[in-house]
Amino acid sequence: MANSTPDGTIRLEVFRYSPEKTEAPWYQTYEVPFRKDWVVLDALNYIKDQSDGSLTFRWSCRMGVCGSCGMMVNGIPKLSCAAFLRDYYPNPIRVEPLANFPVLRDLVFQLDSFIEKLKSVQPWIVRKQEKPVSEGEYLQSPAEHARYKDFSMCINCMLCYAACPVVGLEPEFLGPAAIALAQRYNFDSRDQGRSLRQEVVASHDGIWQCTFVGECSAVCPKHVDPAGAIQQAKVASTVDWFKEVLWPWGAAR
Amino acid sequence: MESHEHDVLIIGGGGAGLRAAIELGESYPQLRVAVISKVYPMRSHTVAAEGGAAAVIKANDSLDRHAYDTVSGSDWLGDQDVIEAFVKEAPGEMIQLEHWGCPWSREPDGHVAVRPFGGMAIERTWFAADKTGFHMLHTLYQTALKFSGIKWYDECFVTKLLVEQGRCQGVAAIELLTGQVHAILAGAVIVCTGGAGRLFPFTTNGAIKTGDGMALAYRAGAPLKDMEFVQYHPTGLPGTGILITEAARGEGGLLVNKDGYRYLQDYGLGPPDPWPRLRAMELGPRDRLSQAFTQEETKGRTIPTPYGNVVYLDLRHLGEEKIDKKLPFVRELARNYAGIDPVHDPIPVRPVVHYVMGGIDTDIDTATVVQGLFAAGECACISLNGANRLGSNSLTELLVFGKRAARAAAQFALDHQVLASTQLKSQAEQEQQRIGSQYIRKQGGTERVATIRQELNRIMEAGAGIYRAADSLQKACSTIAILKDRFRNIVLDDRSVSFNTELISALELDFMLDVAQALVHSARLRTESRGSHQRTDYPARDDKNFLKHSMAYKTDGEPRIDYKNVVITRWPPGERVYGK
Numbered sequence: 001m002a003n004s005t006p007d008g009t010i011r012l013e014v015f016r017y018s019p020e021k022t023e024a025p026w027y028q029t030y031e032v033p034f035r036k037d038w039v040v041l042d043a044l045n046y047i048k049d050q051s052d053g054s055l056t057f058r059w060s061c062r063m064g065v066c067g068s069c070g071m072m073v074n075g076i077p078k079l080s081c082a083a084f085l086r087d088y089y090p091n092p093i094r095v096e097p098l099a100n101f102p103v104l105r106d107l108v109f110q111l112d113s114f115i116e117k118l119k120s121v122q123p124w125i126v127r128k129q130e131k132p133v134s135e136g137e138y139l140q141s142p143a144e145h146a147r148y149k150d151f152s153m154c155i156n157c158m159l160c161y162a163a164c165p166v167v168g169l170e171p172e173f174l175g176p177a178a179i180a181l182a183q184r185y186n187f188d189s190r191d192q193g194r195s196l197r198q199e200v201v202a203s204h205d206g207i208w209q210c211t212f213v214g215e216c217s218a219v220c221p222k223h224v225d226p227a228g229a230i231q232q233a234k235v236a237s238t239v240d241w242f243k244e245v246l247w248p249w250g251a252a253r
Numbered sequence: 254m255e256s257h258e259h260d261v262l263i264i265g266g267g268g269a270g271l272r273a274a275i276e277l278g279e280s281y282p283q284l285r286v287a288v289i290s291k292v293y294p295m296r297s298h299t300v301a302a303e304g305g306a307a308a309v310i311k312a313n314d315s316l317d318r319h320a321y322d323t324v325s326g327s328d329w330l331g332d333q334d335v336i337e338a339f340v341k342e343a344p345g346e347m348i349q350l351e352h353w354g355c356p357w358s359r360e361p362d363g364h365v366a367v368r369p370f371g372g373m374a375i376e377r378t379w380f381a382a383d384k385t386g387f388h389m390l391h392t393l394y395q396t397a398l399k400f401s402g403i404k405w406y407d408e409c410f411v412t413k414l415l416v417e418q419g420r421c422q423g424v425a426a427i428e429l430l431t432g433q434v435h436a437i438l439a440g441a442v443i444v445c446t447g448g449a450g451r452l453f454p455f456t457t458n459g460a461i462k463t464g465d466g467m468a469l470a471y472r473a474g475a476p477l478k479d480m481e482f483v484q485y486h487p488t489g490l491p492g493t494g495i496l497i498t499e500a501a502r503g504e505g506g507l508l509v510n511k512d513g514y515r516y517l518q519d520y521g522l523g524p525p526d527p528w529p530r531l532r533a534m535e536l537g538p539r540d541r542l543s544q545a546f547t548q549e550e551t552k553g554r555t556i557p558t559p560y561g562n563v564v565y566l567d568l569r570h571l572g573e574e575k576i577d578k579k580l581p582f583v584r585e586l587a588r589n590y591a592g593i594d595p596v597h598d599p600i601p602v603r604p605v606v607h608y609v610m611g612g613i614d615t616d617i618d619t620a621t622v623v624q625g626l627f628a629a630g631e632c633a634c635i636s637l638n639g640a641n642r643l644g645s646n647s648l649t650e651l652l653v654f655g656k657r658a659a660r661a662a663a664q665f666a667l668d669h670q671v672l673a674s675t676q677l678k679s680q681a682e683q684e685q686q687r688i689g690s691q692y693i694r695k696q697g698g699t700e701r702v703a704t705i706r707q708e709l710n711r712i713m714e715a716g717a718g719i720y721r722a723a724d725s726l727q728k729a730c731s732t733i734a735i736l737k738d739r740f741r742n743i744v745l746d747d748r749s750v751s752f753n754t755e756l757i758s759a760l761e762l763d764f765m766l767d768v769a770q771a772l773v774h775s776a777r778l779r780t781e782s783r784g785s786h787q788r789t790d791y792p793a794r795d796d797k798n799f800l801k802h803s804m805a806y807k808t809d810g811e812p813r814i815d816y817k818n819v820v821i822t823r824w825p826p827g828e829r830v831y832g833k
Contacts, residue, residue: 005559020749037492037592049703053746053755058292060459063495063586065387066296082589104430105752111293115407123395125354137351139363145356152356152388156295181395188354 006033010085011092012043014055017103025103027094028052034089041069041080044095044107056106064221067155070162071107072096077159077219098162100171114158117174120200121182126193144189151184151229153222160216160226166209173209174200176216176226183229186236202237210234254685255435256678259404260284260666261659262423262439264411264466266294268386268648269630270445271393272346272655273662278400281663289406289426289437291461291757294394298447298459299651302386303498303582304370305378306648308343311367314375316340323646324824326372326538327639328784329800330479332820335617335637339646339653346652347379355392356381358579368579369503370645372538372831374531378645383498383582389648406437410757411465412688414442414473414626415680417673421473421626425681427688429757432750434688436681438674440666441625443658444470444613448631449768451761453606454710455561457489457496466632468764470613471771475621476804476815478634480611480768481776481786484642485719487542489605490591491560497583497602499644502535504579506568508542509599510554516564520545522832533832540641540785541831543604547719558601565599572596604719608647610638610785611772614804614817619658625665629658636802636819640784692756698744702758705736705743709762709769712736717776722789726777733770734811740766771805774812779803796826 009031017025030051032043041059048055059069062081069080074094085093101109131138160176161167167175174182182201186194201207210230217227261277263270266288277286288294309319319340324331347365351357357365358380370378381388397403408429415423415436423438446466450458471477487508488497502508505528510516515534518525522537522545529536546564549555555562568576568583573596576584580595587595612634619627619635629635630651637650671677716729740763747755781795782788801816 018749020751048755049701049707053702053758054749056747056752056754058296058754060292060296060461061298061301062459062493063301064589065384065582066298066300066459068292068296105749108752112407115293115405118395119398122399124399125352125396131352133345133348133352137348137357137365140359141363142359142361144363145359149356152391153384154391155300155387156293156391185354188356190352190354 006035008034010034010043010089013092013094015096016106018105034085036086038085039081040071040073040083040085040093040095043085044080056108058108065155067157070098070157070159072099072162077162079157079159079221082221098158100162100164100167101158111158113171114156114161114175114178117178118181121174121178121197122193123181123185125185125188125191126196128192138190140189148184148187150224151180151187154180154224155222157221159219159221163215163219165213165215166211170209172205174206176230179207179233180224180226180229183233198237198240201233207233207237254678254682255433256681257435257437258671259287259437259439261286261441261443261662262437263288263443263445264424265297265445265447265630266290266394267297267445267447267630268299268389268393268651269655269658270443271390271397272652273443273445273629273659274397274403275393275400276656276659277663278397278403282402284663284666286402287404287406287437287439289409289411289424291408291410293407295391297390298462299386299390301457301459301496302648303383303496304500304503305368305380305385305645306347306389307370307373307377307643307645308347308379308649309340309377310344310347310365310379311377314377318375319377321824322373323637323643325827325829326641326643328641328794328829329826330639330783330802330819332636333822333824334820335635337822338617339637339650342653343649346649346656350389350392350652353392353396356388358382368500369529369531369536370643371499371502371536372532372643378503380500383500383580386648409435410760411469412760413680413684414469415677416473416623417676420624420669422671422673422677425684429752432753434681434685436678438671438677440669440671441627441662443662444626444628444632445630445655446632448609449765450606450609452709452713452765452769452772454714455489455494456606457486457494458606463761463765464768465761465764466628467612468767470621470623470626470628471767471807473623473626475623475626476614476806477768477771478611478614478636478802478804479775480609480772480805481779481803482610482640482784483606483717483772484539484608484610484785485543485604486539486607487546487604488566488602490586491558491563491601491603493590494605495586495590496605496607497566497586497600501566501568501580501583503529504575505529505571506535506566508535509565509567510549511556512554516549516554517542517545520548524832537831538641539644543719544787546604556601561603563601563603566602567599568595569597569599608642610634610640610642618661619654620661625669627658627662629654640786688756692745692759693748693750695744698742700739700742700744702743702755702762705740706762709733709736709765713769717773720787720789721776723777726773729773730777733766733773737766737770767807771812775803775805775814778814800826
């Protein structure tokens with residue numbers, strides 16, 4: 001990184017919150033070198049290394065796959081490792097923790113509620129009968145693979161929760177990523193667990209909370225399209241309901 | 254002080270740790286199992302692996318051929334009993350992961366597809382497009398969530414292994430959120446903390462790969478084995494070090510120098526067939542390819558950029574459809590981070606630190622010499638990879654040996670209860686005191702974490718890079734000793750208790766200095782060239798003196814280096830032949 005030549009500076013206005021010191025959050029301004037191949041995460045690391053070791057944020061892979069470094073960048077949920085300074089320069093950049101989560105410190109937010117929601121949709125293959133490993137793999141055609149592939153790309157970065165207006169109002173809402181991951185398994189030809197997941201997905205806090213704003217899909221860095229997953233789940237649940245009401249003897253479950 | 258007790262405690266929530274956790278959940282439901290990780294498990298660096306995982310599955314392949322490729326790839330430093338066990342258990346593990354839902358790429362008939370990989374004579378690399386590690390990690394994590402009995406300590410950083418009565422019986426760990434040190438006791442402990450690529454300035458490794466587990470075990474008395482063997486992956490993006498997977502070459506990508514010439518043919522890797530020829534040219538082993546780059550650089554046949562010299566990885570002839578189907582992540586990364594589209598332009602690449610072959614010495618069942626302490630994955634050195642790891646063996650290694658570690662640790666825990674819990678808790682209390690006085694409440698100090706880390710990075714690259722020599726290694730040894738002294742004078746800006754990431758960085762740096770010291774001393778004393786360890790002053794392999802594992806033991810001063818024999822079963826040392 002150090003080899004590239006800076007081209008002036010750029011201003012970062014960073015949300016700070018340190019409950020041990022003060023109850024109220026504040027914004028701190030930093031001038032950092034502007035390099036056109038730097039991302040917001042590089043600028044934050046520059047600050048932490050050079051001038052302010054107390055600036056607190058999560059990061060690891062800096063290649064858009066570990067999902068650690070989601071932040072609000074000028075009000076929009078972004079992976080800070082994929083938000084280039086050059087897309088904002090020469091204007092200042094405001095960096096805040098992802099919206100709709102409790103803030104623990106500076107840019108670090110509380111993630112535990114998502115882990116619980118993820119667990120609740122049973123994101124694993126459910127089989128009535130397991131096939132022994134000695135019998136080899138389950139066959140899955142490329143077309144069957146394509147049915148769930150996009151939903152399997154979720155990196156749990158939480159940008160969709162930060163963008164979702166319903167998550168902001170109803171913290172119990174399962175939320176886009178957890179529903180997309182439920183669908184990832186529902187659509188997998190190896191899985192037989194949809195009816196188990198339906199109890200959670202089709203519950204009050206599941207898909208019916210979604211007002212289909214579609215912001216989740218707009219901000220997803222991996223093109224998972226959680227809004228599409230929710231819409232498909234609604235249609236499928238409606239079909240379940242019709243089957244139960246109109247053909248109770250032939251219901252899906 | 255809070256304390257907790259389990260039967261088996263796993264440190265690290267990457268591929269090996271999660272595989273171990275699932276095995277414990279499935280086969281030992283009576284045991285109390287916990288996973289402690291400094292990040293949420295799905296952030297672990299397994300997530301960044303791209304190309305694939307090797308296991309024999311097709312009719313044209315055989316276990317012996319996988320074993321031979323691995324033995325010769327290791328430059329005969331791999332233990333052949335371990336390699337034989339590995340290739341035998343690999344296919345079952347891969348099928349098991351398929352049953353758990355891993356979205357492997359498929360053949361038209363629905364069977365799992367395989368692709369060619371470097372140093373492998375047969376196509377045997379399973380893949381999930383070019384996000385194999387990501388899919389494996391998330392499949393493992395989501396499957397592990399099925400076991401409600403597993404206790405997860407997310408965002409907790411282990412600072413010390415607690416050893417009493419000659420047995421490792423737990424850890425002291427900081428809970429990031431509260432800043433409190435906990436005593437987490439267990440009958441058996443498995444270290445699965447990954448590698449140490451962050452010792453170097455230019456690496457594919459994420460920020461978290463700081464060698465923590467290696468240092469923890471080393472400090473607890475376990476030797477670090479073969480630490481001098483560090484893998485440079487031949488194709489990283491300049492500047493960021495982001496990995497461009499070997500699968501790009503497996504699918505037919507070509508490496509060319511500034512004249513558009515496939516230079517690998519000049520380094521014993523030819524002939525330059527126009528198709529991807531196995532165990533040749535672009536599909537040679539990583540050590541040879543990275544060394545060839547350096548030779549080309551010396552000859553002035555690379556292309557200068559602001560981030561160092563590069564060669565080109567050319568995928569254009571594969572066409573947009575194949576690139577999007579097989580290598581979508583490569584295209585995304587090249588576009589975002591190199592500003593070029595591989596459909597239309599060649600990708601600039603240079604060798605980048607990727608993997609540490611060395612690690613915590615274990616036996617074939619992952620046991621260390623410290624009773625009750627086991628290790629698996631990149632942090633361990635079970636001697637599968639020897640002097641050079643073949644691409645796509647390490648993801649499979651996580652599964653095979655993660656599971657073996659679970660079984661060995663479970664058996665140990667069934668036979669051994671936690672004893673001496675008072676002394677163990679008192680050790681953890683001393684850790685709390687130490688961290689308070691050395692960091693949080695410390696008076697004075699002038700050294701910044703980042704300054705020492707950057708100087709360590711520089712000396713590691715200068716002293717222990719692709720080519721090494723006595724003088725550069727000696728200088729690295731003395732510089733690291735000085736950096737260790739300077740570290741005592743560290744000062745933190747951040748004196749908060751809650752979520753103090755600067756404190757964690759300092760503790761990681763303290764670990765890195767120990768691991769770096771073991772690495773450069775092992776390298777200095779290995780006066781031969783083998784695999785990834787190339788000495789300009791000793792250019793030949795020396796089986797008479799060095800068909801041996803280096804064993805670095807921690808002392809109060811410089812590490813003590815000892816040696817241990819390599820296990821040879823069926824393949825006596827021979828010449829590594831590629832191409833032809």
